[in-house]
Each structure stands twice: as C-alpha cells, then as structure tokens.
Amino acid sequence: MTLPLPTTLDEARRRGWDQLDIILVSGDAYIDHPAFGVPLLARWLESHGFRVGIIAQPDWRSKEPFMVLGRPRLFFGVSAGAMDSMVAHYTPLKKLRHDDAYTPGNRHGARPNRACIIYTSRIKEAYKEVPVVLGGIEASLRRLAHYDFWEDKLRRSLLLDAKADLLIYGMGELTLLALAQRLRDGESITGIRDLRGSCYLSRQAPDAAVHLPSWDQLSTDKVAFAEAHRLLEHEQNPYCGRILAQRYGDRQLVCNPPALPLSAKELDAIYAVPFSREPHPCYREQIPAFEQIKRSITTHRGCFGGCSFCAITMHQGKFVQSRSLSSVQQEVGRLVEKGWFKGQISDVGGPTANMYGLSCHAADRGHGCRRPSCLYPAICQNLSCGDAQGAGLLRKVRSMAGVRQVAVSSGIRYDLLEHQPDYFRELVSHHVGGLLKVAPEHLVSAVTALMRKPDGAIFERFLARFRDESAKAGKRQGVVPYLMAGHPGCTIESMAELALALRRLRLTVEQVQEFTPTPGTAASCMYYTGIDPSSGKQVYVARSDRERRLQKALLLCHLPDERAQVRKALQGLGRVDLLRRLETLLAGAPLAVAGSSRTRPPATAKAPR
Numbered sequence: 001m002t003l004p005l006p007t008t009l010d011e012a013r014r015r016g017w018d019q020l021d022i023i024l025v026s027g028d029a030y031i032d033h034p035a036f037g038v039p040l041l042a043r044w045l046e047s048h049g050f051r052v053g054i055i056a057q058p059d060w061r062s063k064e065p066f067m068v069l070g071r072p073r074l075f076f077g078v079s080a081g082a083m084d085s086m087v088a089h090y091t092p093l094k095k096l097r098h099d100d101a102y103t104p105g106n107r108h109g110a111r112p113n114r115a116c117i118i119y120t121s122r123i124k125e126a127y128k129e130v131p132v133v134l135g136g137i138e139a140s141l142r143r144l145a146h147y148d149f150w151e152d153k154l155r156r157s158l159l160l161d162a163k164a165d166l167l168i169y170g171m172g173e174l175t176l177l178a179l180a181q182r183l184r185d186g187e188s189i190t191g192i193r194d195l196r197g198s199c200y201l202s203r204q205a206p207d208a209a210v211h212l213p214s215w216d217q218l219s220t221d222k223v224a225f226a227e228a229h230r231l232l233e234h235e236q237n238p239y240c241g242r243i244l245a246q247r248y249g250d251r252q253l254v255c256n257p258p259a260l261p262l263s264a265k266e267l268d269a270i271y272a273v274p275f276s277r278e279p280h281p282c283y284r285e286q287i288p289a290f291e292q293i294k295r296s297i298t299t300h301r302g303c304f305g306g307c308s309f310c311a312i313t314m315h316q317g318k319f320v321q322s323r324s325l326s327s328v329q330q331e332v333g334r335l336v337e338k339g340w341f342k343g344q345i346s347d348v349g350g351p352t353a354n355m356y357g358l359s360c361h362a363a364d365r366g367h368g369c370r371r372p373s374c375l376y377p378a379i380c381q382n383l384s385c386g387d388a389q390g391a392g393l394l395r396k397v398r399s400m401a402g403v404r405q406v407a408v409s410s411g412i413r414y415d416l417l418e419h420q421p422d423y424f425r426e427l428v429s430h431h432v433g434g435l436l437k438v439a440p441e442h443l444v445s446a447v448t449a450l451m452r453k454p455d456g457a458i459f460e461r462f463l464a465r466f467r468d469e470s471a472k473a474g475k476r477q478g479v480v481p482y483l484m485a486g487h488p489g490c491t492i493e494s495m496a497e498l499a500l501a502l503r504r505l506r507l508t509v510e511q512v513q514e515f516t517p518t519p520g521t522a523a524s525c526m527y528y529t530g531i532d533p534s535s536g537k538q539v540y541v542a543r544s545d546r547e548r549r550l551q552k553a554l555l556l557c558h559l560p561d562e563r564a565q566v567r568k569a570l571q572g573l574g575r576v577d578l579l580r581r582l583e584t585l586l587a588g589a590p591l592a593v594a595g596s597s598r599t600r601p602p603a604t605a606k607a608p609r
C-alpha cells in the first residue's frame with residue numbers, strides 16, 4: 001500500500017524523517033493522484049530522493065498552520081491549486097460561488113482570494129529566510145503584467161506582488177527538480193537564473209532579452225499591453241522562444257523561455273511514480289473533483305489548438321506530449337485493482353482527446369515557428385494529425401481485462417477529426433455513450449476567427465458525418481454543443497445568428513458558458529484593450545452585465561423564462577427584426593438533439609475545455 005506524503009510532523013516522523021527538504025502548500029485538498037498538480041510534483045520530487053510534505057488548504061489567517069511541518073531544509077513551494085483562486089471563487093458576473101470542487105464536502109471558503117500572495121506572506125512571517133517558489137496555474141498565467149477582471153485593472157507580475165523568490169510556470173516537473181537538486185548542492189536561489197520555465201527579479205535584464213513594454217507604459221497605454229501580449233505569444237515556442245524582460249521601476253522581471261516538452265519516456269517516468277490514488281485519509285467527506293476524475297486516465301498534455309480564451313496553451317504549451325501506450329495500460333491496470341472500480345473508465349484523453357500521439361514534424365529543428373495555433377486559420381502542414389496512435393489506444397484500453405466500458409469525455413477538435421477517420425469511427429462506435437460533448441463555442445466566423453476556432457461550416461460537416469457514422473454503427477446518439485456568450489467580437493447580432501444556426505441544425509443547449517477574461521489569455525487582452533493582439537485591429541467587446549446576460553439568453557430562448565427576457569431586450573434595442581426571425585423559427589419543429597430521438601439533452605456540467 002502506498003502511504004500518502006506527510007501532512008504533519010508525526011506522519012513525517014513515522015517515515016523516519018526528522019526534517020523535510022521541501023514543503024508544498026496548496027489551495028486544494030490533498031488528493032494523492034497524478035491528475036492533481038501539487039501531489040504529482042511532490043511524488044516526483046520524492047522519487048528523486050527528496051523528503052517532501054504537503055500542507056493542503058491551510059487556514060491563512062495566521063502563520064501557525066504553515067508551521068505544522070516545521071522549517072524545510074530547501075524551500076517552500078506555493079500553489080493556489082488546480083484553478084486560479086479568483087476563478088474558483090467568482091462567477092463570470094463576479095458573484096461569489098458557494099461551492100468548491102477541490103474541497104471536501106464541496107464547501108466554499110477553504111482558500112483565500114489571491115492564494116499565492118496570501119500563502120507566501122504567511123510563510124515569510126513564519127520563516128523569513130526560507131525561499132518561496134510560486135507555481136501552478138495562478139502563478140503561470142500571472143507571470144507577467146496581466147489584466148485582472150475582478151479588479152478591472154492591470155496587475156503586476158505575481159512574483160512582485162507575492163514577494164516570492166522565484167516563479168515557475170508551466171507544468172514544472174523538470175524545472176522544479178533541477179531547482180531542488182541545485183539548492184541541495186549548495187547553490188543559493190538568488191544565483192539560479194538559467195532555469196527554463198522560471199521567472200525572477202533582477203536589477204538588470206540579460207543582454208539577449210526581448211524587452212516587453214515596461215509597467216509604466218502598460219499602465220497608461222492599452223496598445224502597449226496588446227503589443228506585450230503579442231510578443232509573449234511569439235516567444236512561447238520552447239524551441240526558439242527568447243528570454244523576456246519587463247521593467248518595474250529599477251527592477252526587471254525576467255522570464256526565461258518555456259521548459260522543453262517532455263519525451264514519452266520522461267512523461268512515462270512521471271506517471272510510473274507510485275500514488276495511493278485516493279484523497280488523504282484525514283478527509284471524511286467526498287471531494288467532487290476526485291469523484292470526477294478517479295476513473296479517468298490522462299494520456300497526454302498540451303494542445304495544438306491555441307484557442308484565444310483558453311489557458312492551456314499558456315500553461316501546458318502547444319506541443320502535445322503523449323505517454324506511451326504501455327504506460328497508459330499500466331495505469332489502467334492499477335485502476336482495475338481498485339475495489340470501487342466496476343469496469344467503467346470515464347475518460348481517456350487530455351486537454352483535447354483526439355490529439356493523443358500528434359506531433360509537429362518540424363518541432364525540434366529550431367524552425368522558429370511563431371504561430372500561436374497550429375490549427376487556426378488552417379491546420380499546419382507540419383502537424384502530423386494521423387489517428388493510428390489515438391485509435392489504437394482506444395482499442396487497446398477497452399480490450400483490457402476488467403474494463404467493460406470506456407468513455408471519451410475530454411474535448412474533441414472536430415476539424416482534426418476530418419483527418420482521423422479511424423479515430424472518428426472508434427469514437428462514434430464505442431466511446432460516446434449516447435451524447436458527445438463538443439465545443440464549437442460559436443458558429444459565426446467573425447467570432448470563431450477571434451477565438452481561433454473552426455468556423456460553422458466545419459462544424460456542420462462534422463455534424464453530418466457524426467450522424468452518418470452513428471447510423472452506420474446502428475447507434476442512436478447525439479451531440480451536445482458547448483457554446484460561449486460574451487467573447488470579444490461577439491455582438492447581439494452574432495449571438496442571434498448563432499441561435500438561428502442552432503435551430504436550423506436542430507440543436508439545442510441547456511447551458512451556455514459566459515466568457516470570463518481569465519489572466520494571461522489573448523481573449524482577456526482583447527477584453528481589456530479592445531484590440532486583437534495578433535492583428536492589432538479593434539474588436540467589439542460586450543462589457544455590461546445586461547448585454548452579457550442577453551447574449552447568453554439568446555441561446556436559451558427556447559426556455560420560456562429566457563424567451564421573455566430576450567423579447568423585452570430586443571424590443572428595447574429596436575431589433576424587432578431579429579426577434580421576428582427567432583420567433584418564427586421557435587414556432588417550427590420541436591426541439592431535438594441532432595441525430596437523436598431524444599427531445600432534450602441531459603443537463604450538462606461544464607465546457608470540456
């Protein structure tokens with residue numbers, strides 16, 4: 001049996017450890033499973049001989065909860081958890097959420113707002129001289145000056161605001177391990193300046209650095225902010241990205257190039273590390289995030305898509321890194337041994353399920369590619385999008401002993417599916433389970449272009465083929481489209497057009513995601529500046545709550561309550577023409593899920609990406 005890592009000094013002593021080397025502090029509960037970043041990093045460091053402890057969801061109102069494991073020999077690592085703490089706490093309309101899926105009992109309030117800043121401050125109160133290293137998605141996406149939606153203003157790099165010693169961005173395994181080894185070998189953290197995937201503060205920027213607009217410029221000039229984002233995206237290719245520097249008064253925030261993508265062998269080594277695959281035994285209540293992932297297998301990381309609203313590319317990187325088939329099979333084997341496993345695997349995928357095994361032919365040739373997306377505006381010819389590995393993986397996993405059913409519930413890129421006939425067939429014939437969730441997000445090309453997503457024509461081709469393949473497989477199954485309201489570029493007219501297109505395609509939705517300008521994305525830059533950073537062109541942005549609500553209501557106008565709101569709002573806007581068109585269509589055929597005899601899809605949880 002694999003014991004969890006220590007969370008108290010007693011647990012550490014039971015392992016014969018009188019002092020820990022590294023303590024990781026997290027805003028999430030401690031679930032000893034590779035799907036969660038802090039436990040994954042902790043186990044990874046442990047497997048390299050470090051004594052690691054975890055302080056999960058400490059009470060941040062005093063320093064004592066940060067001292068339960070004593071003073072670490074090397075450093076504290078701090079993460080807000082699997083989500084940015086502001087995203088975790090507030091809805092897109094800035095209302096306080098009442099739940100938290102990463103906390104036992106789904107309770108809100110187990111972590112503070114701006115967790116990285118608060119945790120670092122308490123640690124520094126307790127152990128002033130111990131280095132603090134920031135990591136996780138909150139640190140990654142806030143590594144440079146960024147727009148903060150909740151304060152509706154720019155904020156400085158998190159490294160300055162938190163007063164930490166180093167910031168690690170991206171997935172971090174290699175960077176964190178190298179840091180731990182060098183500190184163990186006696187180097188000072190102030191001298192470690194060359195780690196890929198890290199940011200530090202300095203009086204001087206390296207000679208080779210690309211200078212982003214300074215904090216003073218950004219504070220007064222939105223065009224400069226859009227330019228800073230463009231430069232950041234241009235330097236995200238780890239094979240050719242350069243060092244970035246951003247001046248804050250007399251200091252420079254230096255951001256080293258991203259860590260190189262992991263090989264399959266390196267990724268396999270990480271997933272070979274033993275985990276108990278359970279929440280820490282101290283918890284008495286269920287943790288929703290664990291219940292959601294405990295029967296799922298992560299097969300790869302990274303996403304070639306580069307959607308402008310998505311944090312994945314800026315955190316995991318655009319190069320997909322896939323585990324080997326045998327590594328995935330070993331994990332399935334461990335899952336099958338669990339007493340609670342009844343043969344159903346809830347997901348086999350990653351950020352985008354059908355990117356398993358995909359690669360860029362030119363990736364390691366130093367070709368200097370600066371495209372933020374490998375799929376938009378068209379699939380790059382250097383991208384190998386064959387489906388042999390993806391389809392083979394699905395076949396192998398579902399044929400394993402103890403496995404009865406395998407679902408694919410990660411997002412699917414349907415533009416890629418046009419090049420993946422075998423995967424498409426496997427998916428439709430064996431892995432949909434009635435309803436396939438796909439995320440076109442929008443179908444109007446002026447909006448999908450800003451999202452860097454495929455347009456409506458590609459979605460319609462996919463839908464036709466999905467129906468066709470389902471019929472061939474003798475399956476009655478449909479598509480649940482995930483859509484977004486309020487994205488930059490999205491107007492009342494484009495939402496009405498989308499509603500009309502959905503009606504024409506006989507698709508209906510029950511939930512619509514409202515765009516949230518999360519830190520560090522291209523879409524957030526558009527929201528703040530009104531400028532598309534890629535083209536420099538002006539972009540329309542719906543800012544008022546009223547318009548954002550109306551955009552959402554337009555997609556839900558088959559529901560009586562929403563329809564009344566839409567009617568009133570469109571009349572108020574003098575858009576009786578749109579109202580008439582919508583009402584004419586709504587008076588037509590009964591609502592149906594495409595390709596299905598069902599009249600409504602079941603309530604859906606959240607967008608797959």
Ligand code: SF4
Nearest residue numbers: 360369374380382383
């Ligand atoms: S060359 Fe093409 S596939 Fe490779 S990283 Fe650039 S856009 Fe992506």
